[in-house]
Amino acid sequence: MSLQNFRAADPPVGVRRSHPGRFLAAAGLAAIAAMVLPAPLAHADTVDVKCSVPDLVAAVNRANSSPGPDTLRLARKCTYRLVTPDPANSSSGLPAITSDITIEGKGATITRARSAPEFRILFVDDAGTLKLNKTTISGGAAPDCPNFPGGGAYGGGISSLGTLTVRHSRVVNNTAESSVFAEGGGIESGNAEGVGAATLEDTEISKNTAVYNGDVQSSAAGGGVLNNGPLTVERTRFTNNAVRVTENTDSLALGAAAAFFAQTTIRDSLISGNSSTAPGGTARGALNNSATVTVTDTVIRDNTASAPGGTANGGAAGNGGTLSLTRTRVIGNHATAPAGGTVTGGAISLGPEGALALNSSTVRGNTASAPGGTARGGGISNDLGGTVTTERSQISNNTANAPDGGTARGGGIFNAVGSTTLNRSAVTENRAGDGGGIFEESGTVTLNDTEVKRNRPNNCAPPNSVPGCVG
Template sequence: MSRPNLRVNAPLLGARRSGPARLLAAAGLAAAAGLALPGPVAQADTASVRCSVPDLVEAIGRANGTPGADTIRLAPKCTYTLVTADPGSPANGLPAITGDLTIDGNGATITRPASAPAFRILFVAETGDLTLNRTTVSGGRATDCPLFPGEGVCGGGIYNLGRLTVNRSRVVHNSAVTTVDNLFAEGGGIDSDGTAATVNDSEISHNTAAYSGSTPSSAEGGGLANDGPLTLNRSRLTDNTVSVADNTDSFAFGAGHAAFALTTIEHSTISGNRVRAVGGTALAALATGSPLPGQATSLSMTDSTVSGNTTSAPNGVAVGGGLGTNFPVTLTRTRVVDNTATAPGGTARGGGIHIGRTGDLTLKDSTVRHNTAHAPGGTARGGGMSSATGGTVRTDRSHIRKNTAEAPDGGTAQGGGVFNAVGSTTLTRSSITDNRAVEGGGIFKESGTVTLNDTTVRGNRGNNCAPPGSVPGCTG
């Protein structure tokens, strides 16, 4: 299984990898397993573990060796400090989870100190099913990518190839970082490529995915990345980072979350995350890849907030300060606010949201506000929202207001609220108000179609719509 060459296959909204093949393989394994003869009924086992790394390692090994579900209870508020990798799986600090295991952390921390050799903390194998409760995972540093061996580093804190559930836990200060040419980095906190993952009431923060080689490559998913189905509930993805080496024509995207498969986000916050790609392409705190032909892939986000994120690409291309998508995304009762796409000397598109060539965005009862596309001496398009290369946008009862496209020092600034080219934007029972740009303070339509249905466009500066007459029903 190989990863497509980014320069050839990646549109401005990042790269799409061949993760779905992994899902088909998993489905085949599951079907084959269903043909096996039933074994004896297994009994659940519960073990309490002292504040001792050897005892924790032994308990996991024992759980792996017994059929049925097992539970390990950690010592309350203990810090389990891993100073060496597991001999049986040297890319991981603890033995690979191969069975059905629940770890009840009781507020404990499992960590790797900076002085230790590099390894991630937890690895869930294809046969594994891990539930992690009230545990902090920190300090992990990925050295491999099991789904794509030899091609990258993935999952600094946790890597999942099976089933993973994280409840009321923290995944903080982990990293997936590579200095090797052509290798990619993915999922600084968590990388889930398995059959299912769910994160509930948890914090994923201060994690990093970074590439610093000398040839084109990518880094994605500073906090979280998924090539398999994922659900995020009542959780926070904050202060994560993604970066690539300067001037290598590389891609950096998804500082908080990079989604490549079916994703559901509810009652969650993605805030304060940062993407940086000097002379390259930087995309969004919440970013999706491109779908494979025939694959039913989408992202839905409900009652959530994407705020205060920054996408930066000096002398390059910065797209989507908050959200960037190349497959179907639906936002319902969601706020995209105070995000920035900045590209001094380059191109900034979509301070709040950028829709790519194959993107399809639906906004329902949502707000896009106080976002900025900033490109001193360059080109800024779509302070609130940009659909610059195609794609489809639909809004219903949504509001795009007080966004800005700005390009001081002689640059071009178009579409303070909305920029549209090639594709189509349909605004229904919505409003575009108090946005700013030199041309098309409310809407700039370069090409494609923009349709207003019972929608207000007013109070925008320097004008409501440009070029004059380009948007039927919009004047001033």
């Protein structure tokens, strides 16, 4: 059952109130009886949870029913193996989080048994707050509900409409698979109205998958994470996550590592080895951005977007929003479209309203490959009217190739319709069939104190299209 608009029913809540002492003076009795004294502030409770699933379920239910924040301390390195879903919410293994709960994992794992029916591990209601520390969430499988209004599968490991904080934890080997559409193989945060916020710190998001397996056009998005609400990411690793769609359905595989539909900040993180696959459809990079995303001191490397006979947009990122990269390295990413497909951006591809800012950053060693087809922009493709601005950045050793009779243009940058302004930057040692450094089909490319050199077979094409570019 889809939980995009689901709200778990609030459990009974016990209210603690003070009881005033009895006064014997008859004259004041009526006045005192009419007074309403405030309840004392609810205090935080800490509970040690035995290495037992029933004990964990009972602890969550008690925490939901008590006022104030609660901390559940799991048994050290215990594996809580869930066999059946929660009776009140068959889409999740544990009771929905409806209050303020901290789970101190102490190295414990909460997982779904392989023989169990499909359910995610955790759901945070819009009234809930979950802080997850030193815990592994694994084996979750968001159920597919094709007949439920809205349908789809959301959040294979965790789905949150409330406030979610994950620290020093692992979200691994979870899946959202659907015949309608799939979102957030590892974590889904927030809903379409922007309700819900998440924070990831010192956490591993790995080997999660979002899969669309239907037979009409649809999508899978956010193999690791999909966010519809504000998201903050620090010192976190997104590795080996995937999105896949059914071949030849013209479907979209978006953001193998993460898909952003709300404001996101990423710092000091690694995004590596993620893959988006859409045979005959559209595959869009490790990151799919439709919002405002700020990335600082991060490495985005060795990610792949593959669309045989279709379109691949950016091995590292497909950007239809505003993407700012500062002191960030985008290296060794690949966008491929064999069998006569189209590739835009071996590293980064911009949509018609996309804006990309590179500040003291590097785009290096990325490849756009389209045997028998069209490859545009080994490093960056700005071919639909977006805006690119660089400051003290390097675009080097990128390649656009299209063997078997295809067309490859713009080894470093391909520009059409939109505008690209390079300030105090360098475009060097890139390769393509034409426009080894920069190919300007239309739009404007402006060089301010920027070197374009040692590109093959030429630096800029067509001749004289880029003022200040020689050869």
